[in-house]
Every structure is written in C-alpha cells, then in structure tokens.
Amino acid sequence: MYGNSKNWPFFFSLSVVSILFILLGAKLIYLQIIKGEYYRGLSSQNHIRVIVTPAPRGVISDRNGIILADSKPAFIVSAVPSEFNRANAALVEQQLEMTEGELNEILDEASNVPHRPVVLREGLGVEKVSSIAENLYRIPGVVIDVAPLRRYHRPEDFCHILGYVGLADDQNSFRGEITGRTGLELRLNETLRGIPGLQREVVDALGRIVEEFRGASSEDPVPGGNVTLTIDAGLQRIAITELEQTGIPGAVVVIDYENGDILCAASIPTFDPNMFARGITQDEWTAILDNQYNPLFERAWAAAYPPASTFKVITACWLLSEGLISPDYMPNPCYGSLTLGDTEFGCWAAHGRLNVVQALEQSCDVFFYRTVQLGTINELAEYTACFGMGSRLTDVLIGEKSGLIPDSDYLNRAYGNDGWGLGNLLNISIGQGELLATPLQLAVTAGIIASRGEMPFPGILLQRKIMNPVLSHGAVTDSAFDTVTEGMLRVVTSRRGTLYNTFSDSSLDFWGKTGTAECPGEDHALVIGFVRDPMPLAICVVIEHGGHGGAVAGPVAERILSSYFAEEGSD
Amino acid sequence: MIELIGRDRPDLFLIISIVILLAIGLSTVYSASMAVSESGLFRKQVLWVVIGIVFFLVGTWISFRRLEEISPVLYLLTCLLLLATIFLGSGPADRWIIIGPLHIQPSEIAKAGLILMSSWWLSSLRVRPRKYGELLVFLTILPAIILTLLQPDLGTSVAMIMIVLAIFIWAGYGPGWIYLIVSPFLAAVSSIHIIFWILFMCILGLILYRRRYPFSTWLIFMGGNSIVAALTPFAWNLLETYQRSRLITFLDPSSDPHGAGWNIIQSEVAVGSGGLFGQGFLQGAQKELAYLPARHTDFVFSVWAEETGFLGGLILLATFFLLIWRITLAARKSVNAFNSLVTAGIAAYFTIHVFVNVGMTVGIMPVTGLPLPLISYGGSQMIVVFFLLGLAVNAGMYWREV
Missing domain, CATH: 3.30.1390 (Ribosomal Protein L30; Chain: A,)
Incomplete structure (x- = not known):
C-alpha cells in the first residue's frame, strides 16, 4: 500500500460500495419478492381501463328550429x-x-x-x-x-358557417373525441362539446371486463350546449341556388337591419362537411384541392373585394354630412372622363351636368372625382371607418376579414412619402384603388342607410345580446340620409338608374346601388341595397369576375328577395 | 519486509467474475435481441467481446511506467475526440463519431482518459507537492467534463466527476475535503428549502472547525456559498422552460409519465414480474411486448432480472461486488501511487456504472444512459471496460512495482 500510514480510504470505499449494493439489493427484494406477484399480474395482464362515454355534441339549428347539425351513434x-x-x-x-x-x-x-x-x-x-x-x-x-358521428343536414348551404369537426388528436383528448376544426364548430367548440363521462374497469389480457374498478366513482357525461343561428335556412337555400345558377364563385349576405340578425351568408362554391366528419378519402381531398375556385374558402366575410361604385353611397354621405356639397350642388359637367395632370380618369359614359342624387342614380364617376377634391384622403378614411369598414364586425366568425381603408400612413408605407397623390383619393372616392371591403361590411353599409344609422352590429347567434349601432351617432346628417336614400331609390325607379331594367318587372320596392369592380380579368359584379316591406332587409351580392354589377349581381339580388318573400307569404 | 521484486499470478477471482459477467451479458443481449428488429446484434456483440479481449491483453501486458508517461497525451487525445464530437457528432443525440463502419462514442473513452489523467496528477503531486495543486487537477479535467456536458450528456459528466472524486478520496483527501470541494453545488441544491440550507451550513461550519482553517477560509466558504444559494433561484428563473423541465425530468422521472417516467415504470414492472426465480431464459413477457425501451443497452438489467428473477439479479450484483472488491484489493496492495490510483479509479468506474444503471432500472436513480459494464450492448464501452480490467489485472500482478 503506497500510503502505508492510512488504511481508511480502503475501508471507507469498501463501505460505500457495500452500502450502494445493499441499496440495490433491497430495492430488488421489494420489487421482486414483496411486490413480485403484483407486478407479475400487471405484466400478464389485468389492468385498469378507463372507458370514456362521449358527451353528445350540441345541436345547431337555424332561427326557425330547423336542425342543421346533430350527431348519430357511430x-x-x-x-x-x-x-x-x-x-x-x-x-x-x-x-x-x-x-x-x-x-x-x-x-x-x-x-x-x-x-x-x-x-x-x-x-x-x-x-x-x-x-x-x-x-x-x-x-x-x-x-x-x-364516437358519435357529426351529421350535417344541409351540408352545402352551411359548410362555411358551421365548418366541420374531426377527431381530436391532442394529448388531453380521449379516443374518438370529436372537436371543431373550422367555422362555428371550432369557435363554439367549448359550448358544443360537453363533458365526457368516465367509467373505470379492470380488464384482462383479452379485453374482458373482470370487475368495475372500485377506486373511483363513475361520472356521467354532460351533453353539449345547443346553438341557434340567426340564419334562415330557407333564405340560405334560395341564395345558394341562385348563386349556383351563375356558375362562378360569389357571395350573398342578407341582414335584418333593425336587429342586426344575419339571415343569410351564402358563399359558393361549397363542399360537403360530412366528408370531414366521417373521415375524408384521398380522392375527395384531391377533388377539393383541384377545384380552382377553392370551395373551402368562405367569401361572405373572409374575402374582401374592392367595393367599387357601391362605395359612392359612403362618399356621398361624407360630402353631404361634412357640408362639402349641398344636395343641389352641380359641379362642372361629366364629359366621359376627367384629366388631372397627365392622367385621365375615365367614367363609363358622358353624363353631363348632375347633382348628387343623379350621380348616384347613374353612377357617374366624374361627379365624385370633382367633388371629392374638396376634402382630403384622411378625412374620407376616418369617415369610412364609421361605417364599420376596416375593422371586424363580429367576434364569432372565424376568418372574418377587416378589409382595408387606405389613409396617408398606409399610402406612405406602400408607395413612399412622395409616391402617391390626389389620384389615389379620386380612385378611392369611387371604391377602387386599395380599398377593400367584405360583402358583410357592404350589406351593413346598406343597412345603415336603411335604418338611418340605427342598425346594430350584425351577429349570427340568436342568443347574443343586441349591440350598439355600428354608425357613430350623428356621423351622417338627416338630410344626407334623405338625399342618399333618394339616390338609391332612383337607381331602381329612374329610367336612367343602373338597376331600372332589373327591377322594372318586379313587385319589390328596392333601394340599391350597383358596383363594377375593376380587377385583373373580368370585373367583379356587386350590388348592395335594402327593402323595407315586407321585412327590413339589407342585402349585398358579389359575383367574382361576373361582369357588370347592374346586369349580373342585380338580378341575383332581385330573384333571391322575390323568391324569399314569395315563400314567406305562402306559409 | 515485503519482497519488492517479481510478479504474482493473475487474480483468479477477478478473472472468474469477469467470465461470469461476460456470460450473463452475452446471454441477456441474445435474449433481448430476439425482440429487436435490428438483426445481428448478438453477432456484433460477440465481435466486440473478441476485440475487447485483445484490449484486455494489451492492458495486462502494458507497463504501468510507460502508461504513466503517456497518460497526459492519451488524455489530450480523448479531449480532441470529444471536441470533434461536438462538431462532427452524429447518431442518436449526436454522441457518436462515425468513420466508415466504425461508430465511436468518445465520452466512453474519455472516462478512461480521465482516470489516467487524474491519477497522473495526484501521483506527481505526491512526489512534488505544489501550492493549489488540487486546483490544477480540477482545471485539467474540466475540458473533458464540459465537452461531455455540451454533447449534451449530463449523466456521463456527473459520472466523470464522481470517478475523479473517488480517486481523490483514495489519494487520502477526506470526506470533509470533498464536501468543501462540492459545496457550491450543494449550496445551490440546498436553496430549495431553508431547512436544507441550515443543515448544509452547519455541516460546512463543522468541517471548517475540525480542519482548523484560518478566518479568511471561513469567510470565503461561508460567504461564497451563501451567495451561491441566494442567487440560485434567480438563475433558475433565467432558464428557459424546456431547460427547467429537462432538469426536473432528469432528477425526478415520474414528473414526466409519458417520456422517461414511462420507461421507468415499464422497467419496474419487468423487474418485479421476474419474482424469485424469473420467467425463464428467453421468456420475458415485457421484453417481447416491446414495452421495454433500449432493452439491449440501458435497460439490459431489466431483461436479466425479468428472466432470472431475484436469484439472477443477486448473482449479478454479487459478481459485480466480487469484481469491485478484487480490484480494490489490487489497488490497496499496489506500492506505486499511480498504479494504485488508476486501479482505484477503475473500481470507482465499475461501482458508479453498476449503481447508476441498475439503480435506474429499479427506479432509485434518474435515467442517465450509463451502460452496465460487460453486460450492455455497445462497442466503445466494451473495449474501454476490457482495457481497464486488463489494467486492473496488471496492477494486481505487478503490485510490487515502484
């Protein structure tokens, strides 16, 4: 031993080693001898199994109690x-x-x-x-x-509003638990899902129940809450049918402007959410992906379009309410275009000398090009925001877009501080340029005019509490409401109105405004408007790349409302 | 008067215990490999054993004096290997260096390098003591430990520190001295609760009193450790959530029942279901069911204990104890300090590996990935273990060498 004097490291080390080995041996005795039988049983294989009873998912129905989504045993x-x-x-x-x-x-x-x-x-x-x-x-x-299978009874009509469910795959969910994947199924998942029940059983290796587990009591499932929508399934059906006859993507929003109920929010093309609920096949998924119009995309609130001439309603309200023009004011005549510097701003016809009512009626661009120069782009942007443009209108619609109101900050960012000018204001005044709005926002704009600013925020759940008006109080003067409403009436009743032909044979009293949004490819066709009788409804129709607003979107709006009132009257 | 020339026969008990453990290891790997999809595990293990025996013979044949001369060089080489692993590492957790068909795990080799290096330092300090010599030893071994920590392999670096501390104890540094060395770490841990901290400080004070240190030393240890303990909660809060949870899982696997904790439970069920006599060779049910993870490497003891029961487990532990005892005897006999310290380090290597690995499979130690020497599947480890055993036999034969 090199350290002759010291023997203690040897005995110290040996005792440490002995203690460690005794510890191991003791644990072995505990595991293999004391609890050996228990572990042998576990490994060969009685074990506790937790049986989860799924809670029935809440039923979703329309405003009249028609069931849109329920569950069947599966x-x-x-x-x-x-x-x-x-x-x-x-x-x-x-x-x-x-x-x-x-x-x-x-x-x-x-x-x-x-x-x-x-x-x-x-x-x-x-x-x-x-x-x-x-x-x-x-x-x-x-x-x-x-695992109850979610069943959608009007799959095409409500695919975007309700969304669909799928098997939950997170760590905390049990096998077969379904969870909302998109739409209201996702947004209201906590309401709809309920609480699953639990039972504990002791089972053997072959899965046979040996006994009920005595450690903890069973819990019964608590069913999910039901949800009622403001949507009228009948109107929704009519809207989808009419849209589908155009054969191209589009959207319709109909709102009750007195209480903000969204009665219809249609978007085509559609898909069958039942495919997702039962497990989609590869072919079905490929078919959806291959559709160039993307059926999964919702167009009534998740898509934003240039509002085009429908926006002139807001521009007119601004000009009148801010006192920039009077109802009788007639600027220089429209010769078919306005040249500003070296840029020519076109109008779709030479309209001559007009006041604001006639300018709305004939949708003259030059009238607005001339008058809008009395204000600034930031004033117009700030005013537009009063109509709910540029922000989301609801808090339950998943994917709702806020649209876009360009102001000087935005244009500075987009074009640099000197990269833009008066031309941008001119474009925005007629709803072109960078301006974007969802069909929902445009329907709300029509509703605000119809209700003279009283329309509350829109909603899709019947149980919701009615909100404050969208429009800030006093933003539009009474005389401005009168003038703009008259202009929207003349669009329909005047021989020169852009909707005259559409409604000439109709029994409906309609106030409207058309829009033809210039964009790459064929123009988007838009129409907004409202009826007072028999129901206070505001409507917006957008047909993607449909062509002229008055000729394409107008008839769709007319047919939807006529069919709906005819159906309501026959009940 | 002891005769200081000639050599003894190889220690028969040591050889016998090696043979028994090797037989247990090969049969368990064979059994475990039945349930593994990767084919040829057993054949490869036999190959590793054959290569290992060559290294064993090298270990018995090499002159300790020559070994002592090249120890710092060997240590430097293992550090370079570890450094290369940081940059070139691949395989699971980036702990391997792959050169063609060769898969090297440098952290295994580094343990042998550490034993040689710290023995070299402590034996030369014995010849020529230096001021702060112990500090030099720790500074020398620090690179290997930090490089292993960076891999990241917390378990192996802790094992390395334990081996070095054991060599210090063998060199005559008492438990009190060791306590002072690890006191910053203990201070950090003691910050969990005021009771622990008071206990820690009392023991610290007692040791400082017993060793009659001057006031300045008192100040450094008491003050420094108080600061460490006070700052630990802040440092803890600075860690990212995932780093914290990794540390917690390391110390308490049951806090993560899906990951490491799940392995422990499955392993305990496997060991426990072995009972007194076991399920029989090749009959382990848990192993068959693929419940048991890493059953041919880290959890090889579970397979053995399941198939041979308490009896088999006891035989394995007893044989390891015999092995360690005989190595320790050789270390005690050795006249030369370097020989003695290296051999003691080898005994510590076995003690720590057996305790941590078997402790892990029966649920009294955290999951660290330390293999069971001579039993677990794996080439680098097998070769290093055989080389170290060769050195131990060598030391027993030439204990008279000065």
Whole structure:
C-alpha cells in the first residue's frame, strides 16, 4: 500500500460500495419478492381501463328550429401497436375493407408510441362494427369505441358557417373525441362539446371486463350546449341556388337591419362537411384541392373585394354630412372622363351636368372625382371607418376579414412619402384603388342607410345580446340620409338608374346601388341595397369576375328577395 | 519486509467474475435481441467481446511506467475526440463519431482518459507537492467534463466527476475535503428549502472547525456559498422552460409519465414480474411486448432480472461486488501511487456504472444512459471496460512495482 500510514480510504470505499449494493439489493427484494406477484399480474395482464362515454355534441339549428347539425351513434376501430399481432393484419383489413398493407403502414407510422392506440376506421355504423366485435377475441390489440358521428343536414348551404369537426388528436383528448376544426364548430367548440363521462374497469389480457374498478366513482357525461343561428335556412337555400345558377364563385349576405340578425351568408362554391366528419378519402381531398375556385374558402366575410361604385353611397354621405356639397350642388359637367395632370380618369359614359342624387342614380364617376377634391384622403378614411369598414364586425366568425381603408400612413408605407397623390383619393372616392371591403361590411353599409344609422352590429347567434349601432351617432346628417336614400331609390325607379331594367318587372320596392369592380380579368359584379316591406332587409351580392354589377349581381339580388318573400307569404 | 521484486499470478477471482459477467451479458443481449428488429446484434456483440479481449491483453501486458508517461497525451487525445464530437457528432443525440463502419462514442473513452489523467496528477503531486495543486487537477479535467456536458450528456459528466472524486478520496483527501470541494453545488441544491440550507451550513461550519482553517477560509466558504444559494433561484428563473423541465425530468422521472417516467415504470414492472426465480431464459413477457425501451443497452438489467428473477439479479450484483472488491484489493496492495490510483479509479468506474444503471432500472436513480459494464450492448464501452480490467489485472500482478 503506497500510503502505508492510512488504511481508511480502503475501508471507507469498501463501505460505500457495500452500502450502494445493499441499496440495490433491497430495492430488488421489494420489487421482486414483496411486490413480485403484483407486478407479475400487471405484466400478464389485468389492468385498469378507463372507458370514456362521449358527451353528445350540441345541436345547431337555424332561427326557425330547423336542425342543421346533430350527431348519430357511430363507432371507431383502433389498434394498440404494441398489443396488436401483425399476423392478424389480413383478417382486420378484410373486416374493415382496407387495402392490403394499409394496416401495416398505419402501425409503422405509429410505432414510436407503441402503447397509444391509432385509429384505423372512424364513423362506422352498427352493422359494420358488429362483425368486427364478433371477432374481437381473435384479434387482441383492436379496440372499438363509441364516437358519435357529426351529421350535417344541409351540408352545402352551411359548410362555411358551421365548418366541420374531426377527431381530436391532442394529448388531453380521449379516443374518438370529436372537436371543431373550422367555422362555428371550432369557435363554439367549448359550448358544443360537453363533458365526457368516465367509467373505470379492470380488464384482462383479452379485453374482458373482470370487475368495475372500485377506486373511483363513475361520472356521467354532460351533453353539449345547443346553438341557434340567426340564419334562415330557407333564405340560405334560395341564395345558394341562385348563386349556383351563375356558375362562378360569389357571395350573398342578407341582414335584418333593425336587429342586426344575419339571415343569410351564402358563399359558393361549397363542399360537403360530412366528408370531414366521417373521415375524408384521398380522392375527395384531391377533388377539393383541384377545384380552382377553392370551395373551402368562405367569401361572405373572409374575402374582401374592392367595393367599387357601391362605395359612392359612403362618399356621398361624407360630402353631404361634412357640408362639402349641398344636395343641389352641380359641379362642372361629366364629359366621359376627367384629366388631372397627365392622367385621365375615365367614367363609363358622358353624363353631363348632375347633382348628387343623379350621380348616384347613374353612377357617374366624374361627379365624385370633382367633388371629392374638396376634402382630403384622411378625412374620407376616418369617415369610412364609421361605417364599420376596416375593422371586424363580429367576434364569432372565424376568418372574418377587416378589409382595408387606405389613409396617408398606409399610402406612405406602400408607395413612399412622395409616391402617391390626389389620384389615389379620386380612385378611392369611387371604391377602387386599395380599398377593400367584405360583402358583410357592404350589406351593413346598406343597412345603415336603411335604418338611418340605427342598425346594430350584425351577429349570427340568436342568443347574443343586441349591440350598439355600428354608425357613430350623428356621423351622417338627416338630410344626407334623405338625399342618399333618394339616390338609391332612383337607381331602381329612374329610367336612367343602373338597376331600372332589373327591377322594372318586379313587385319589390328596392333601394340599391350597383358596383363594377375593376380587377385583373373580368370585373367583379356587386350590388348592395335594402327593402323595407315586407321585412327590413339589407342585402349585398358579389359575383367574382361576373361582369357588370347592374346586369349580373342585380338580378341575383332581385330573384333571391322575390323568391324569399314569395315563400314567406305562402306559409 | 515485503519482497519488492517479481510478479504474482493473475487474480483468479477477478478473472472468474469477469467470465461470469461476460456470460450473463452475452446471454441477456441474445435474449433481448430476439425482440429487436435490428438483426445481428448478438453477432456484433460477440465481435466486440473478441476485440475487447485483445484490449484486455494489451492492458495486462502494458507497463504501468510507460502508461504513466503517456497518460497526459492519451488524455489530450480523448479531449480532441470529444471536441470533434461536438462538431462532427452524429447518431442518436449526436454522441457518436462515425468513420466508415466504425461508430465511436468518445465520452466512453474519455472516462478512461480521465482516470489516467487524474491519477497522473495526484501521483506527481505526491512526489512534488505544489501550492493549489488540487486546483490544477480540477482545471485539467474540466475540458473533458464540459465537452461531455455540451454533447449534451449530463449523466456521463456527473459520472466523470464522481470517478475523479473517488480517486481523490483514495489519494487520502477526506470526506470533509470533498464536501468543501462540492459545496457550491450543494449550496445551490440546498436553496430549495431553508431547512436544507441550515443543515448544509452547519455541516460546512463543522468541517471548517475540525480542519482548523484560518478566518479568511471561513469567510470565503461561508460567504461564497451563501451567495451561491441566494442567487440560485434567480438563475433558475433565467432558464428557459424546456431547460427547467429537462432538469426536473432528469432528477425526478415520474414528473414526466409519458417520456422517461414511462420507461421507468415499464422497467419496474419487468423487474418485479421476474419474482424469485424469473420467467425463464428467453421468456420475458415485457421484453417481447416491446414495452421495454433500449432493452439491449440501458435497460439490459431489466431483461436479466425479468428472466432470472431475484436469484439472477443477486448473482449479478454479487459478481459485480466480487469484481469491485478484487480490484480494490489490487489497488490497496499496489506500492506505486499511480498504479494504485488508476486501479482505484477503475473500481470507482465499475461501482458508479453498476449503481447508476441498475439503480435506474429499479427506479432509485434518474435515467442517465450509463451502460452496465460487460453486460450492455455497445462497442466503445466494451473495449474501454476490457482495457481497464486488463489494467486492473496488471496492477494486481505487478503490485510490487515502484
């Protein structure tokens, strides 16, 4: 020993080693001898299984109680990768009508978490699942769970409003739990889902129940809350039908301007949300992706368009309310265009000398080019915001766009401090340029005029509390309301009005304003307007690349309202 | 008077215990490999053992004097290997260097390098003491530990520190001295609760009193450690959430029942279900069910304990104890300081690996990824272990060498 004098390191080390080994031995005695039987039982295999009873998801219905979404009993089949014997793969594939090798692929993908079951098939009916249930004893590792299938009764009409559900795949959800993926299903998921019930059972290796677990009591499921929409399913159907007859994408919004109820928010093309609820197939998904018009895209509030001439309603309110012009004021005549510096701003015809009512009636651009120069771009932008433009109108519609009101800050950012000028104001005054608004915002604009500023914020849930008016108090003067309303009436009743032909044979008393939004390709066709009788409704129709507003969007609005009132009258 | 020339026969008990452990290891890897999709594990392990035996013979044949001369060079080489791992590392957790068919795990080799380096330092300090010599030793081994920590391999770097501390104890530095050395770390841990901190400070004061240190030393230790303890909560709050949860999971695996904690539970079920006599060779149910992770490497003991039960586990532990005891005896006999310290370091290497690895599988130690020497599958580790065992046998034969 090199340190002759000291023996203590040897005995110290040896005692430390001994203590450590005794610790290990003691734990081994505890695990293998004292609790050995228990662990052997666990590994060969009585174990506690938690049975989750899904809560029925809330029913969604329209304002008249027509059921739009409910649930029907269905089942999902899953496999626990670590317990599943792959020799049984062929049998399971045959029972579940899967293609050969599909099961192994699913299991391979899930093999990094072998104790967590993977879903093989969802949305199976009782007949399908019973044949598997009969064979369950031969295929350990396969589990059947109740998972109510969400059913959409008017799938195309409400696909964008309601959205759809899918199987929840986060850590906290149980197998077969469905959760909202888009739309109101997602936004109101907490209301709709309810609380699942829990039962604990002790099962053996073959999944047979040995006894009810005595450790904790069972809990019954609490059903999800029901939701009633302000939408009228009948009107929604009419709107979708009329839109579909145009054959191109478009949107319709109809609002009750007295209480803000959104009665219709239609968008085409549509898709079938039931595909997602039962599990979409590859072909169906490819078909959706291949559709150039993107059916998944909602156009009534999640799309923003240039409002074009429909915006002249707001410009006119601004000019009148701020006292920039009087109702009788006639600027220099319209010769078909206005040249400012070296830029020519066109009008669609030479309208001659007009006052503001006639300018609205004939949708003259030059009238607004001339008069709008009395104000500034920031004044117009600030005023436009009073109509709910440039901000979201609801808090429940997922994906609702705020649109865009360009002001000097925005234009400085976009073009640099000297990169823009009076021309931008001229373009914005007729609803072109960078201005963007959603069909919902445009319908609200019509509603504000109709209600003389009293219209509350729009909403889609019947149970909501009615909000304050959109328009700030006094932003539009009474005489401005009178003048603009008269202009919108003349659009329909005057021989020169842009909607005269559309409504000449109609029994409807309609106030309207057309818009033809210049954009790459064919123009967007827009119309906004309102009726007072038999119901106080404001409407906006947008047909993407549809052409002229008066000729394309106008007839759609007329047919939707006429059919709706005819249907209401016959009830 | 002891005769200071000649050599003894190799220690028969040491050889026998190596053979027994090797047999246990090969049969367990064979059993575990039955349930692993990766084929040829067992054949590769046999290859590693054959190569390992060559290194064992090198270890018994090499002259300790020559080894002592090249120890700093060997240590430098392992540090360079560790440095290369930081930049070129690949494989799981970037701990491997891959050169063609060769997969090297430098942190395993570094443990051997550390044993040689710290023994070299402490034996030369014995010949020519220096002021703050101990500090020099720690500064020398610091690069290897930091480079391992950066991999990141917290478990291995902690094991390295423990081995070096054991060598210090063998060199005659008492537990009180060790306590002073690790006191900043203990201070940080003690900041959890005021009771721990008071306990820590009392022991610190007692040691300082017993060792009759001057007032300045008192001030440095008491004040410095109080500052460390006071600052620890702030440092803790500076850590990112994921860093904190990684530390917590390291210390308390049951806090993460899906990750490391899940492995521990499965391993405990496997060990426990072995009972007194085990499920029988190749009969382990848990292993078959793929419940057990890393069953041929880190959790190889679970497979053995499940299949052979308490009896098998006891045989394994007893054999390891015999091995460690015989190595320690060789260290005690050795006249030369370097020989003695290296051999003691080897004993510490085995003690720490066996305790941490088996402790992990039975749930009394955190999950660290330290292999079970001679049993776990793995090339780098097998070769290093055989080389160290060769050195231990060598030291027992030439204990008279000065």
